[in-house]
Amino acid sequence: MGNLTDLFPAATSNNILEVLAGTCDGRSVSVGSGAYTFPNVTGIQNISTSVVNVTGSSIDYVPPEGTKYVSYKFNTKYEATSAGGIMGINIVYDNTVITQAARGFSGNYMGGTSHDAETTISMEFVFDLTVPTTNKAAGQIAPADWTAAKTIKCTARSYSSTYLGRFHGNTYFDGASASSSAPYVKPNLTITAYS
Amino acid sequence: MGNFSEKFAAASGNNLIEEIKACCDGSSYSVNSGTYTTENITGAQASTASHVKINGSAITYTPPAGTKYLLYNFRFLINPLSNNSHSGHSSYKLHVGGTEVTAARKHFSTNYHSSYGHGIQLFDMGFVFNLTATTNDVANGKFSDWTDAREIKVTGRHYDSTYTVNWHGNKWRDGTGASAPYVLTRPILTLKAIK
Numbered sequence: 001m002g003n004l005t006d007l008f009p010a011a012t013s014n015n016i017l018e019v020l021a022g023t024c025d026g027r028s029v030s031v032g033s034g035a036y037t038f039p040n041v042t043g044i045q046n047i048s049t050s051v052v053n054v055t056g057s058s059i060d061y062v063p064p065e066g067t068k069y070v071s072y073k074f075n076t077k078y079e080a081t082s083a084g085g086i087m088g089i090n091i092v093y094d095n096t097v098i099t100q101a102a103r104g105f106s107g108n109y110m111g112g113t114s115h116d117a118e119t120t121i122s123m124e125f126v127f128d129l130t131v132p133t134t135n136k137a138a139g140q141i142a143p144a145d146w147t148a149a150k151t152i153k154c155t156a157r158s159y160s161s162t163y164l165g166r167f168h169g170n171t172y173f174d175g176a177s178a179s180s181s182a183p184y185v186k187p188n189l190t191i192t193a194y195s
Numbered sequence: 196m197g198n199f200s201e202k203f204a205a206a207s208g209n210n211l212i213e214e215i216k217a218c219c220d221g222s223s224y225s226v227n228s229g230t231y232t233t234e235n236i237t238g239a240q241a242s243t244a245s246h247v248k249i250n251g252s253a254i255t256y257t258p259p260a261g262t263k264y265l266l267y268n269f270r271f272l273i274n275p276l277s278n279n280s281h282s283g284h285s286s287y288k289l290h291v292g293g294t295e296v297t298a299a300r301k302h303f304s305t306n307y308h309s310s311y312g313h314g315i316q317l318f319d320m321g322f323v324f325n326l327t328a329t330t331n332d333v334a335n336g337k338f339s340d341w342t343d344a345r346e347i348k349v350t351g352r353h354y355d356s357t358y359t360v361n362w363h364g365n366k367w368r369d370g371t372g373a374s375a376p377y378v379l380t381r382p383i384l385t386l387k388a389i390k
Contacts, residue, residue, distance in 0.1 A: 018210050108306040110306045110307060172286070172354060175352075182286075
């Protein structure tokens with residue numbers, strides 16, 4: 001028989017209950033709250049003036065018992081394909097837009113030519129589970145209302161048909177067109193549950 | 196006398212084995228898997244037409260026993276080097292143990308301007324390495340034998356000599372165009388070992 005401390009490790013001050021992190025390649029990951037399959041992003045995603053789910057951003061998550069805060073972080077690339085590529089992107093919880101997480105992106109306006117802007121986009125929000133009543137739009141979720149899996153995702157649309165863009169793509173790479181060497185990059189998705 | 200579980204709390208579902216989050220200022224961090232010293236960024240770094248290591252991105256890391264997933268992220272600043280650098284077209288690669296993780300390739304650019312290359316942005320190079328693979332597939336960030344110290348780093352290059360950038364230095368700030376040495380934005384390096 002081992003020491004008691006081997007069998008029952010002393011509690012620490014660590015307030016992270018679990019980290020669910022993955023590159024979006026279809027992998028399955030098991031953590032304390034359950035088993036999750038990450039989306040598998042296999043190419044670029046063009047967007048237009050209709051709101052669409054950003055591929056790779058969606059996960060159906062249920063926090064472990066005792067969770068007070070849930071951090072959602074989604075990191076990928078976005079690039080303009082016409083003019084500045086102006087777009088709006090939101091984090092959506094259980095079909096409700098988190099209004100405080102809304103953001104826009106644009107490169108400088110260049111008319112119809114030289115729309116070269118491409119960079120990383122990081123969408124992040126921390127849900128507050130210490131509230132007594134749920135206000136989804138504010139990201140405040142009463143613990144009793146999040147005991148089953150809820151979908152967290154990003155949605156996006158272009159400003160207008162003049163300002164189009166796409167996610168996950170590399171237009172250029174190493175001094176040439178990226179069409180053969182780096183056509184797209186897989187996003188990274190990280191969920192952290194805190195007590 | 197109470198129950199054992201009151202005195203020796205059972206281990207929780209915490210699956211984060213260790214985390215390093217560091218500004219690249221030469222500081223040392225001791226965690227369970229060892230002591231790591233970040234690179235000390237002391238100035239802006241100019242790009243070339245060949246891939247070079249982005250200062251601050253390198254760490255030689257040994258995952259602790261039981262690590263299933265290793266999150267690496269390097270957030271750094273990109274600034275076109277001069278007005279005539281147009282858009283700062285530059286390409287980035289991630290490497291582990293001297294082999295490129297091609298799935299992580301990213302390209303950066305702001306929109307083109309013939310004489311005002313002002314675009315300054317933070318950029319993320321990251322990946323969640325899968326250490327549960329049955330065979331190595333480094334190009335896709337999958338490892339079956341990563342129990343030793345391996346260098347992780349990011350390299351970058353500009354598209355061609357008309358699109359030069361500097362890394363870590365801010366040319367435009369507080370109402371003036373600065374001359375070298377530029378005000379630094381230290382990169383932030385993050386590693387999370389997850390079981």
